[in-house]
Amino acid sequence: MTKAVPVTVLTGFLGSGKTTLLNRLLREPGMHGTAVVINEFGSVGLDHDLVDHTEENMVLLANGCICCTIRGDLVDAFERLAQTPAAQQGELRHVVLETTGLADPAPILHTLMGDPRMQGAWRLAGVACTVDACHAMATLDQHPEAVKQAAVADRLLLTKTDLQPAPDALMQRLRAINPLAEIRTDADGALSALQALLVRPAAAFTALPAENRSSFFPASTSTGSHHDDRIRSHVIVRDQPLSREGFFAWLDMIAKMRGDDLLRVKGLVHLSDDPEHPLVIHGVQHLFHPPETLPRWPSEDRRTRIVFITRGIDAEDIDATLSVFERRRPRRTPAPQPD
Numbered sequence: 001m002t003k004a005v006p007v008t009v010l011t012g013f014l015g016s017g018k019t020t021l022l023n024r025l026l027r028e029p030g031m032h033g034t035a036v037v038i039n040e041f042g043s044v045g046l047d048h049d050l051v052d053h054t055e056e057n058m059v060l061l062a063n064g065c066i067c068c069t070i071r072g073d074l075v076d077a078f079e080r081l082a083q084t085p086a087a088q089q090g091e092l093r094h095v096v097l098e099t100t101g102l103a104d105p106a107p108i109l110h111t112l113m114g115d116p117r118m119q120g121a122w123r124l125a126g127v128a129c130t131v132d133a134c135h136a137m138a139t140l141d142q143h144p145e146a147v148k149q150a151a152v153a154d155r156l157l158l159t160k161t162d163l164q165p166a167p168d169a170l171m172q173r174l175r176a177i178n179p180l181a182e183i184r185t186d187a188d189g190a191l192s193a194l195q196a197l198l199v200r201p202a203a204a205f206t207a208l209p210a211e212n213r214s215s216f217f218p219a220s221t222s223t224g225s226h227h228d229d230r231i232r233s234h235v236i237v238r239d240q241p242l243s244r245e246g247f248f249a250w251l252d253m254i255a256k257m258r259g260d261d262l263l264r265v266k267g268l269v270h271l272s273d274d275p276e277h278p279l280v281i282h283g284v285q286h287l288f289h290p291p292e293t294l295p296r297w298p299s300e301d302r303r304t305r306i307v308f309i310t311r312g313i314d315a316e317d318i319d320a321t322l323s324v325f326e327r328r329r330p331r332r333t334p335a336p337q338p339d
């Protein structure tokens, strides 16, 4: 590679719409030469199955939270990316780095801007942060990472405004956290702002000399995890297909009973009555989005895999309750009665 390839960081709290926006971006014309680096929280990654992208232009950091394990892993991922044919042939034009929703962006930016192994080959183009119009007020109250994500962004991209317009209080709060960021409140505006960030790097980063930039993002001094200790990730895996009725009854039950503490639920589900089409479920706290059915399995792996990021819940209990619901028999519809 001869010229430094711009890297756009896409951050935003759990379930705030990063992958959805990224998928829209990748479907836009003119996005060829865009590679994706994805980090996931949890021992079984799913985001790479949910991003529409060719394998060769995707690098996965599946080893826990990007800001805790990072530095070396991030640099390694970019070094692997540099070895791909697209990079070697000079066809790599942009990289989008999607962080996990719990990531503190500071160490990531610090690595991108300051690590000597990154210099020359990669440069930070800017930071976009998705902000969920429905949940962000509560999220900002409860999670310092979410505030940091909004604080370092060049663009704040409101999502889910089709469900609820961004409340005024949220807009004021975002402006107070980050008065310099451009804020977009509609889906098309968010998409074009992200796209513009890829091709026209954010002024804040281009204007500052490299040595000054890093002082905004002091290196983390902690080596261990500094997330809320009660936040846990857990993956439910089932080899056998699940009954539709049992699965939805279970989902309904956990959303009603423990919704506040389900920070994020994301899964690919193998239902026995539709084995060729995986069901994608997405939940953010008590709100579950209508499940979608994919036209085919994204890989050979046809197991049900559901990632839970919870606060203060013993995830093994959730796993055990699914086992109880799995044993439920489908309710029989009453046989038609003769006239």
Ligand SMILES: Nc1nc2c(ncn2[C@@H]2O[C@H](COP(=O)(O)OP(=O)(O)OP(=O)(O)O)[C@@H](O)[C@H]2O)c(=O)[nH]1
Binding pocket: 012, 013, 014, 015, 016, 017, 018, 019, 020, 021, 047, 100, 101, 130, 159, 160, 161, 162, 163, 187, 264, 266, 281, 282, 283, 289
């Ligand atoms: N109605 C609506 N739903 C959205 C919008 N953006 C995202 N969603 C839904 O919100 C859920 C979470 O979206 P994702 O794109 O997976 O969020 P994410 O930030 O990548 O989530 P994590 O990877 O867990 O941090 C999915 O069900 C999406 O379909 C939006 O603008 N409007």
